[in-house]
Amino acid sequence: MDAAALGSGLNAGTKLFKKFVQFARGADTLSVAEKVYSIAGFLAIVTTFLLVMSVQTVRLQTTYRHMHATSAEAAINVGRINALIYAIVMESRGIYMSGDRGAMKQFADGLVRRNRELAEAVKGMERTVGDDDAEQIATFRRRIAQFIDFRQELVRRGLEISPAAAREWGDNDANRTLRSKLNSDLETLERIYRQRASNADELANENRYAAAYLFMLGLVALVLAGLNVVVMRSSVVGALAEITQATDRIADGDVKSQVPHLGRHDEIGHLARAVQHFRDAVARIFELEELELGTAQARDAARTERDNFNDKYQAKKWQLSAAINSMPQGLVMLDGKANVVAMNANYRRMYNLPETIQAGSTTLEEILQHRVKSGLFNGDVAKYVAAVLDRIARREPAANEVALNDGRTIKIYERPMDGGGxxxxxxxxxxxxxxxxxxxxxxxxxxxxxxxxxxxxxxKDARNHRYVFVNKAAEQMIGMSRGEIIGKTARELFSAEAAELIERRDQQLLTQKQQLEPIIDTIDNPTRGRRVISARRVQVGGAGEESHMFVTMVEDRTEKMVAAA
Structure with a gap:
């Protein structure tokens, strides 16, 4: 049975091949389906190759982009780390050369900040780690950790002991050896990333070859598609057009017209003979009466549909008019040529428009001319209309305010509508x-x-007890600038004893609501020493409100007390 099936398949293939040979010699031996299926088969093969090459191209492009992006990001990280290491070394030298701890503090703060940035930069290198630099990155990370710990200890010695102790800790062979190894690591990583970029360039070259193959396959697919169009037009579309014309003539009542392509042996021939049978059938029935009846029914249905559409249109128009007239703002709609499509009553009242200006028969220029006459517009009408037409063409929203001569200020919002309005x-x-x-x-x-x-x-904010305002007199009393005070709490500015006293007074204020009688307290000022103050307190707002604040009015009575003593 398998042998019989194989023989049958070979015979069918042989017959199809002979048909193709005869077709190539000019004989019309192929059916329309065979022509179309053959071209579609070749097009499917080419498309398959095209798909495979497209996938390969996408894969190469993705790999190239990844390699290029990681190599570029890694190179940037290496440069940034190198710069941070140099900056940290410079901050360390600043610590060595400082004569006192006050000058050393700014270099120490800068070194600590640079240490944090260096740690974050090294951590950021993990996104670009690959097989080629994983081992080197691990070694480099350990050395960076040693470098950071070393500099942290340097800061501690400088601040807690002396600049000489910091210099003794930092200026030694171990430090220089670690720097040398870090420089060597950075040079090694730069070579790795240059090689990675070179590999990415090689992938780019391969991608160009793949693109060339894609172009060739696309060209072949385009040729096959063109061939399919030619075959369909010559064998199918043209013949169908002629048969369609014959069918139209028969439908118009010409039952004596000839049907073309009756001698063809493919699907077109079958269709032509079917049309001929239709022509014969039309000649034998009274289609004219049925056609007239059907036409009358279609006409009645069209009229009914037109009436329904008109009712819906009127209803929508009324709803739109009611909606825009109920708006508290004035509204005007324009088409693409600045003709007024719609306006509401508030817009008419706003600019005192007469009844002669109506939507559908008025332009924006006419409205502006009326406003000029009534003293509600001072600009150049032509330029204003040209600017509006330009914004309509570019579909550019706008918002602006204009001051009218009668003292009113009008806010105008302009937006494009679908359809060019x-x-x-x-x-x-x-x-x-x-x-x-x-x-x-x-x-x-x-x-x-x-x-x-x-x-x-x-x-101060009653919710978190942070200071939000001090005046000049309060700055002088405390001995600090408002930049040093605002945003901080009493415990961040004063001693623990003074902070507890201030917090206790705040609790008393919450209980009593207002403290208008002055309260005399002795408080330790962090900059001016022990001071005698007189304070009155009030609350603004209430608990749970965003505006809830404690306001204190302070008078420094220290000098008065000393004078009285």
């Missing part, structure tokens, strides 16, 4: 701007008074 919303913000100006003037007035009173005024 434009919508502009106008809001009267006159009262809002007046309130803002009054509030701003009052804030400046209060700030000036508070800043220039002789009594110290201190405000």
């Amino acid at each position: 434009w919508v502009s919303v106008h809001e009267d913000v006159t009262e809002q701007r007046q309130r803002e100006r009054i509030l701003e003037r009052m804030e400046r007035f209060l700030a000036t008074i508070i800043e220039n009173v002789t009594e110290g005024i201190i405000a």
Whole structure:
């Protein structure tokens, strides 16, 4: 049975091959399906190769991008680490050369910060570790850890012992040996990353060859697709067009017209003979009456659909009109040529537009001309309209404020609409701007008074007890700038005894609500020593509110007490 099936398959293949040979010699021996399937088969083969090459190209491109990105990032990290090591060494020399601990402190702080940045930079190198640099990175990481610990100890010795002790710790052979090894590690890593970049370039060259193969396969696919178009047009599309024309003539009542391609032996021939049978059937029935009846029914259905559509359109139009007229702002819609499509009643009232200006028959230029006459527009109408048309063309949203001659301030928001139109919303913000100006003037007035009173005024957030405001008098009393005070708590600024006293007074204020009678306290000032102060306290806001604050009015009575004694 297998032998019989194999023989049958060979016979079918032989017959198909003979058909192709005859077709190549000019004989129309292939059916439309055989032509199309043959071209589709070759196109599928080429597409398969194209897909395989595409996958290969994507794989090469992905590998290249990864190698190129990791090598570039790794090279940047190496450069950054080298710069940080150099900066740390410079900070160390600053510690050596400092004459006192105050000058040494800034170099020590810089060295500690650079140590943290160096540790983070080395940690960042883990993203680019590969098989080629894993061992070297591990060694380098250990040496960096030694380098950081070494410099931390140097800072400790400099701050807690002396600059000489720091210099003794840092200026030795062990330090220089570690630096030398780190330089050697960095040079080795640079060579590794240069080799990685070179490998990425080789992959790029391979990708170019793959792209060339893709181009050739795409060209072959394009030729096959063109061949398919030619075959379909000559063998199928043209014949179908002629048969379609014959069918149209028959539908128009010409039952005597000839049907082309009756002599073909493929699918087109079968279709032509089917059309001929249709023509014969049309000649034997009274299609005209049925066609007239069907046409009348279709006409009635079209009218019904048109009426339904008109009802829906009117309903939507009424809903849109009600919606825009209920808006508290003025609204105007324009088409792409700045013709007014719609406007609401608030827009008409805002600019006192007459009844002669109506949506659908008015342009933006006409509205502006009316505003010029009524004194509500001072600009160049032509330039303004040109600017609006330019924004409509570029579909660029805009927002601006204009001041009218009658004292009103109008906020205008412009946005593009689907289909090329434009919508502009106008809001009267006159009262809002007046309130803002009054509030701003009052804030400046209060700030000036508070800043220039002789009594110290201190405000802190009641939720976290951090200072949020001090005036000039309070800065002088405490002996610190407001930059040193604001954002900190009493425990961060004063001694433990003074901080406990301040916190106790805060708790009393929470209980009593207000402390308008002055309370005399003796407190240790971190910069001015022991001071006698008189303080009155009030609360602003209440518990749970964001504006809840404690405000203290302080008077330094130390000099008065000394004079009285």
